[in-house]
Amino acid sequence: MEGELKELLTDLKTLKSSLPDRSYQALIDKMQSRLEHLSTIATSGPVQRLKIKDMSAEVVDSNPYSRLMALQRMGIVDNYERIREFSVAIVGIGGVGSVAAEMLTRCGIGRLLLYDYDTVELANMNRLFFRPEQAGMTKTDAAVQTLSDINPDVVLESYTLNITTVQGFETFMSSLRNKSFCPSKEGCGVDLVLSCVDNYEARMVVNQACNELNQTWMESGVSENAVSGHIQLLVPGETACFACAPPLVVASGIDERTLKREGVCAASLPTTMGVVAGLLVQNTLKYLLKFGHVTPYLGYNALKDYFPTMEMKPNPQCSNSACLERQKEYALVKPARDAATKAKMESEAPSETECLHEDNEWNISVVDDTDLQGPDVGKSSGSLPEGLIHELPSADEFQKPPVSEESADPVDDLEDLKRQLEALNSD
Amino acid sequence: MEGELKELLTDLKTLKSSLPDRSYQALIDKMQSRLEHLSTIATSGPVQRLKIKDMSAEVVDSNPYSRLMALQRMGIVDNYERIREFSVAIVGIGGVGSVAAEMLTRCGIGRLLLYDYDTVELANMNRLFFRPEQAGMTKTDAAVQTLSDINPDVVLESYTLNITTVQGFETFMSSLRNKSFCPSKEGCGVDLVLSCVDNYEARMVVNQACNELNQTWMESGVSENAVSGHIQLLVPGETACFACAPPLVVASGIDERTLKREGVCAASLPTTMGVVAGLLVQNTLKYLLKFGHVTPYLGYNALKDYFPTMEMKPNPQCSNSACLERQKEYALVKPARDAATKAKMESEAPSETECLHEDNEWNISVVDDTDLQGPDVGKSSGSLPEGLIHELPSADEFQKPPVSEESADPVDDLEDLKRQLEALNSD
Numbered sequence: 001m002e003g004e005l006k007e008l009l010t011d012l013k014t015l016k017s018s019l020p021d022r023s024y025q026a027l028i029d030k031m032q033s034r035l036e037h038l039s040t041i042a043t044s045g046p047v048q049r050l051k052i053k054d055m056s057a058e059v060v061d062s063n064p065y066s067r068l069m070a071l072q073r074m075g076i077v078d079n080y081e082r083i084r085e086f087s088v089a090i091v092g093i094g095g096v097g098s099v100a101a102e103m104l105t106r107c108g109i110g111r112l113l114l115y116d117y118d119t120v121e122l123a124n125m126n127r128l129f130f131r132p133e134q135a136g137m138t139k140t141d142a143a144v145q146t147l148s149d150i151n152p153d154v155v156l157e158s159y160t161l162n163i164t165t166v167q168g169f170e171t172f173m174s175s176l177r178n179k180s181f182c183p184s185k186e187g188c189g190v191d192l193v194l195s196c197v198d199n200y201e202a203r204m205v206v207n208q209a210c211n212e213l214n215q216t217w218m219e220s221g222v223s224e225n226a227v228s229g230h231i232q233l234l235v236p237g238e239t240a241c242f243a244c245a246p247p248l249v250v251a252s253g254i255d256e257r258t259l260k261r262e263g264v265c266a267a268s269l270p271t272t273m274g275v276v277a278g279l280l281v282q283n284t285l286k287y288l289l290k291f292g293h294v295t296p297y298l299g300y301n302a303l304k305d306y307f308p309t310m311e312m313k314p315n316p317q318c319s320n321s322a323c324l325e326r327q328k329e330y331a332l333v334k335p336a337r338d339a340a341t342k343a344k345m346e347s348e349a350p351s352e353t354e355c356l357h358e359d360n361e362w363n364i365s366v367v368d369d370t371d372l373q374g375p376d377v378g379k380s381s382g383s384l385p386e387g388l389i390h391e392l393p394s395a396d397e398f399q400k401p402p403v404s405e406e407s408a409d410p411v412d413d414l415e416d417l418k419r420q421l422e423a424l425n426s427d
Numbered sequence: 428m429e430g431e432l433k434e435l436l437t438d439l440k441t442l443k444s445s446l447p448d449r450s451y452q453a454l455i456d457k458m459q460s461r462l463e464h465l466s467t468i469a470t471s472g473p474v475q476r477l478k479i480k481d482m483s484a485e486v487v488d489s490n491p492y493s494r495l496m497a498l499q500r501m502g503i504v505d506n507y508e509r510i511r512e513f514s515v516a517i518v519g520i521g522g523v524g525s526v527a528a529e530m531l532t533r534c535g536i537g538r539l540l541l542y543d544y545d546t547v548e549l550a551n552m553n554r555l556f557f558r559p560e561q562a563g564m565t566k567t568d569a570a571v572q573t574l575s576d577i578n579p580d581v582v583l584e585s586y587t588l589n590i591t592t593v594q595g596f597e598t599f600m601s602s603l604r605n606k607s608f609c610p611s612k613e614g615c616g617v618d619l620v621l622s623c624v625d626n627y628e629a630r631m632v633v634n635q636a637c638n639e640l641n642q643t644w645m646e647s648g649v650s651e652n653a654v655s656g657h658i659q660l661l662v663p664g665e666t667a668c669f670a671c672a673p674p675l676v677v678a679s680g681i682d683e684r685t686l687k688r689e690g691v692c693a694a695s696l697p698t699t700m701g702v703v704a705g706l707l708v709q710n711t712l713k714y715l716l717k718f719g720h721v722t723p724y725l726g727y728n729a730l731k732d733y734f735p736t737m738e739m740k741p742n743p744q745c746s747n748s749a750c751l752e753r754q755k756e757y758a759l760v761k762p763a764r765d766a767a768t769k770a771k772m773e774s775e776a777p778s779e780t781e782c783l784h785e786d787n788e789w790n791i792s793v794v795d796d797t798d799l800q801g802p803d804v805g806k807s808s809g810s811l812p813e814g815l816i817h818e819l820p821s822a823d824e825f826q827k828p829p830v831s832e833e834s835a836d837p838v839d840d841l842e843d844l845k846r847q848l849e850a851l852n853s854d
Contacts, residue, residue, distance in 0.1 A: 008458055008461050015455070019446075027441065028442070031435055038432070067554075103697040122488065127494075135476075151552070278701035278705060279698075282698040293730060293732070303713070304719065305725050
């Protein structure tokens with residue numbers, strides 16, 4: 001628009017200078033001042049903030065980082081500004097992934113890699129982030145448009161591709177390996193991969209990539225009935241990988257792709273997806289900036305506001321060969337790591353810290369929800385369409401271990417772990 | 428811009444018709460077609476979706492309600508479309524309130540009433556919703572701009588005022604009383620008030636208004652160190668009101684307004700605020716659409732992913748006289764209500780449902796977090812600036828009642844309730 005207005009102005013000036021008759025002068029002058037005004041409006045456009053070189057803790061209204069840098073003064077984070085060194089890959093820019101991307105962008109993350117092949121539709125407007133005028137754009141393009149406006153300091157890389165195709169997987173792998181953003185970094189080029197996809201196949205591809213690259217990642221999911229979700233931390237070799245304990249939807253032999261084609265429209269809510277994205281990015285911040293406790297598995301049952309947690313050991317018979325390799329590597333470094341952790345704990349809190357049982361490393365805790373079993377609870381059980389299951393079991397289906405005043409018994413038995421995983425993680 | 432372009436076009440046509448010399452015709456024609464093109468661009472603007480008369484469950488990409496109406500097919504909600512009848516008032520359009528407003532807008536709520544007197548600053552960009560180009564606008568204007576683009580079906584009313592002033596309080600009260608949106612509604616004109624303010628004084632004003640109007644509301648808050656928050660349901664006469672058990676920051680004699688003026692910059696995170704907004708609106712949807720269990724009090728400790736719940740009876744010695752009136756009214760209707768509830772429960776599940784102890788109506792449950800007391804937990808204790816306290820106590824400060832296999836003992840003693848509230852709700 002600016003260009004056309006400028007050319008119009010040039011044409012008007014040409015006309016003005018070539019006209020011999022001065023009686024048209026006033027009208028042409030009026031037109032000229034109007035055009036100049038329009039050019040000013042068109043070029044100013046929406047105000048975008050400039051890039052900021054260093055994060056400041058100064059408490060002024062114009063500082064977009066003051067409330068984040070305050071985390072240091074409040075004693076929560078040692079060095080907030082380190083966030084600018086980190087790269088996070090988000091696979092799937094839907095209801096969870098787009099909000100996760102916005103949160104990380106507003107937190108001033110160094111670099112975001114975004115993967116999706118889908119386009120924005122009006123049917124997505126019941127979740128946060130995308131706007132109706134973006135309908136028809138690819139989700140990656142729409143996300144880059146919005147995120148770069150929000151925070152121009154974040155380096156955004158978008159990949160409009162399907163990671164489950166051969167070509168897509170190759171590009172995915174090479175983008176994760178690329179270390180040009182931070183060449184000194186150990187391992188691959190990203191610090192964390194967030195899986196925010198909506199199907200099993202894509203999760204297995206992320207799992208494959210992260211096992212091959214020895215890359216820590218976090219999984220997230222929301223159930224088809226929109227009222228439960230989960231996040232899970234996956235450290236290759238150290239925790240169960242996604243193939244170690246396949247979720248129930250696969251265990252029951254149903255092909256998810258078939259389900260989707262049969263016209264089943266999954267329900268979704270901005271609330272559930274917002275909560276899951278918030279919990280996911282909160283744990284991402286804790287993991288990257290080293291504060292608090294990163295939860296290995298956290299479920300969210302929206303009907304009861306119930307948040308189960310658990311931890312899962314890798315499966316020594318996992319079908320994923322890269323996972324088995326990572327398990328072997330971890331077994332070699334584990335004794336030294338345990339000794340260092342023990343020494344650190346003893347030096348930091350010699351008398352106050354309770355000694356952790358070494359044979360209970362994957363202490364499984366199941367939160368008692370007896371008091372929540374009111375008449376309103378679980379009333380939707382069994383009302384799902386055929387082939388779909390609740391992400392979290394209803395209270396009466398849930399197998400609780402006996403509650404005692406001591407810490408829970410270690411659950412080392414693989415079958416037990418698988419059974420618990422199946423009960424909880426079925427998205 | 429459209430107007431000025433139109434006038435320019437008129438001027439150009441005047442010039443064209445009045446010029447005797449045809450040699451300028453080509454130049455003027457070129458200018459005219461350029462102007463016409465510019466007018467087309469200017470008037471088209473960003474594509475906005477049209478209003479939709481009825482919510483459809485049709486599974487097509489162009490239907491913004493398909494994924495919400497699917498909640499009916501999935502058996503979660505009996506009648507989703509009822510959401511269009513409801514009015515929700517949101518007081519405070521900051522980090523929690525703005526996201527709550529966006530969630531409700533995307534869910535297709537009937538009417539939203541928004542209250543704030545503040546302006547958008549770049550310092551707010553570390554939370555979701557507002558965009559840098561909105562800096563300088565009032566939060567209410569910026570919110571209406573964004574929300575009406577997202578969903579033109581929602582009736583938006585914005586009130587740029589401070590509810591803690593005499594004039595502001597009067598307008599607040601009359602806006603809540605106004606029943607023109609749904610004249611047949613019982614009680615006042617709104618179905619729920621959400622308090623998303625950041626200070627004690629404003630919470631007490633919302634409490635006063637809702638006690639006077641006998642209006643159910645939900646309170647929300649995020650701690651000054653950004654890593655904990657809570658939501659709470661307040662039903663006048665039935666649950667504790669906000670004055671029944673004053674939070675710890677007041678109990679310890681600190682004037683919150685003084686704190687704010689001393690240049691203490693509270694930390695904030697889009698994650699914590701997004702989670703609190705999500706939990707708040709999720710419980711709002713459960714309350715309005717009658718599904719699941721509305722949680723009376725839900726805390727969120729982000730460092731440990733710990734979510735305490737509890738319920739609080741009203742204080743018979745509450746300092747708020749309107750609360751005492753509501754308590755008297757509730758005492759009169761309670762026997763009949765209890766009998767109806769008991770009869771309904773017996774008819775619905777004569778043998779399966781466990782009978783609730785009548786003397787344990789406000790069963791307090793404290794979730795056991797022993798297993799989360801690792802070396803990373805609670806390390807920020809005591810590191811807050813003077814006069815600030817953690818919203819939630821660290822694990823070792825927390826007084827746990829003895830855990831037994833039976834349901835928790837009833838906590839009817841007011842002092843016990845106050846102590847527990849003080850420990851949990853100190854924002």
